[in-house]
Amino acid sequence: MKLENNPLQNKSYDFALSIIKLSKSLMTINKEFVLSKQVLRSGTSVGANIVEANGSISKADFSAKISIAYKECLETKYWLSLLKDSKELRIDEYEELFEKADEIAKILFSILKKTRINK
Template sequence: MIANQLLKSGTSIGANIHEAQNAESKADFIHKMKIAAKELEETKYWLILCEKAASYPFKPNLKSKINELGLIIYKILSSSKAKYLFTLLH
């Protein structure tokens, strides 16, 4: 169960980022990146459960990798939102 959920949320991050690359508009790009961020948070949750459960293997480097990816996604979102708002106001 946990492994399936982790696989789904983890691969959804990449799928949404890939979709964002072909977004129809800046708003669509931001929307798809927000979905990727939500999937990232879900993946963090499943990794925490893996870490706590004795019956699941856990690799600590996965936690640091997902945190690094989160920093990248949130930076992309913040700069994209700022540019989008600037465009709307000017």
């Protein structure tokens, strides 16, 4: 669900696709099923909550969905770190995905600050 005029939604969509690819790889190559499902759930939830925020019916609803997306992004960073430290994820893969998650998290946090200040 890419949109020309919504860079954050597009970044989160591309990130979700990368997370799906990672999860598939972890399950088929590494035979790792627990952490791969956790990172899949949180990593794809980021974009889903951004889409929900874009369809919100109030400022409070928008802020709540952005807040959830931000928290899911932080959780994804945690799972990525755990996968790296447990040697299930190569350093280069980790750095690429973590950087994308970090960029999205910073954008979400900035949006959150603005929506909470303008209340």
